[in-house]
Amino acid sequence: MNYFELHIGDYAEATQHLSILEDGVYTRLLRKYYASEKPLPAEIEKVQRLIVAKSKDEKAAVEAVLSEFFVLRDDGWHQDRCDDEIARYRAGEPERIAKKANEEARTERHRRERADLFSKLTAAGQHAAWNIGIRELRSLVDALPATGTATPVTAPRTFEVAGAVTAPATPVTATQTPDTNPHFPLPTTQNKEDTPHTPQGGRRARKASDDSTECVPGFDAFYAAYPRKVGRRAAVKAWTKLAPDEALQATILGALAAQKPHLDRRESGRYIPHPATWLNAGQWDDEIPGGKPAPVNAAGQVWWQIAGFGHVAEAQNDRCHIGNYHEFRDGKRIAQGVLA
Template identity: 30%
Template sequence: MNHYPHHIGDFNTATRHLTRLERGLFRDMLDMYFDKEQPLEGADISLLARRLLCHTPEEVAALQFLLGEFFERLDDGRYQNLDCERVIALYRAQQDVQQQVKSNENERQVRSRARRSAIFAALQSLGVHPEGMTKMADLLALCRQHGVTVTETGAHVTPKEGAAGGSAGSGADGVTPAVTARHGDVTGNQNQNQNQNQIPPNPPAGGDGVGLAIASALGVFFPVQRRQRIAEVAELVGDLIQCGTVTGEELLAAAEQQKDKHAEHDGKYCPGMLRWLREKRWLDSAGQPQAEASKGSWRESVAGADQVGRDLGLLGYQEGVDNCAGWRTLGDYVRVIEREMAKREQGVN
């Protein structure tokens, strides 16, 4: 361990009865414990004293007192501290989780690159040549525009209904074969994609872990302090996808599009992931025309409500939340706007 938590109040309370020599020596003992991540080797007290720079009789006596006061002697002669053991166990568990998250992230990026390569190949077969840095949301828009069907494992050109006979590059049945993603080291367009800063991880197809996988992937586009309550986020993602409200791909594409906004002011005004989902913030597309807010759909997104509210002279949604202006959710903000609209209509009439 390179560092460990030191709670000043707890330490002062536990060591208030110690001399200054004993307090300083106790900190050295804790440093050694956490550095080795194991109980102190005390079978040979003189050797332990030497390692802790205890040379005078007073220092050795302080060491022996501290071993009896804060440590338990094990059968093998080592001295164990239960508080230290709890901290080390938590640290190791967190390390395991981080390793697993990193491994999953690497796998998702491999799948995503392969899937992007399949999309590029399908579009290029139709004479469409997007730039290598094109975002996933824009690629999906091109696919819809040109009749390319995108699946969880690849992409293929959707055959037109009533097409007679085969066409160039088609099979005997007139259907263009599906271009599927491969998991090999090199894919057709991997070189033009490998320099992207962040590629939206590809959600797996089906399974009970879909919500958790997509929730973990969404976290890439949120500040660290906003990646809270991941279990609830995963459950809500699963419910939204299952009921058809939104797809995993749409969530990831929207989050990627909003990542720069989320990072502004060190994430101070970025909503938590759970709130982002509950308030349907994925609808706040960066490329959404401002005119959309004036339509009846303004109630469905923060961007739309924010514009209408500002037009009425109200604080913006997030600004109002931060300053306790009377709303905490999008629904509250919408009701405030509607009341303000009603007041103005009555004044006009």
């Protein structure tokens, strides 16, 4: 047996009087019992050796647990619940074997049918992707032009089996082109959950549509500034839904520049949210630790306008952001002596 059920409430009620050592001995004895599917040895010394009970207290705990929860019979120490579970498991073994055999037979029929369909396509001068679904593959073969020498499909059709279970179709080398799609970077300990992989273990190429940001003004600047490069498609969707005008874009980028030092999980221990989460929650309005709210003067000018810049990008190019905009005037950094 590879596993057994443990009803926590019943177990706790029956063992709450045991010490921590005795409880550990009991669970170890149960695991040995189920793993071997037979009673524990009749000799207590063998039982102690079986679960590596070496100290005087450990050996005494083995004796106490055996005498309370097990019954000594001719063939060893029995536990009624264990015997019942093992008997039930063995009674279901023929059904499990038959089920496994049926699955293997169905998978083999599926393999043979796919191989036969691929052969028919190749003979007709057509080709299909190696991971095409069985229904699509059947449709392609059914659509082949009929010939006088064609032979009917004799292989029985099977249920579709998940996963690739056949070799790929013969490649058409004349139509192959170099793969120029960018691929995801190697996973890191920081964002390894964000790097997708194919079932075969290879890194999946990012689709061109994932990076498409046409008609989404301002998003590229936001995404480039955001410290965590994950969930681009969701971020594009959130940005499009928000539809920020130029003033709001400037406010978002300025707030992001001020918050960025506090978003570093390695320094502050805070979790960096996905960019879509940050946008959907409107976190550009969050208070900056130790900072002040985004400034807007009486004329309605935002921080980069107050600093004398014509556009937020000009301010960023001169390393001006919402956290230090007061150090700039007329688009230039004020000398330290003047600030003092």
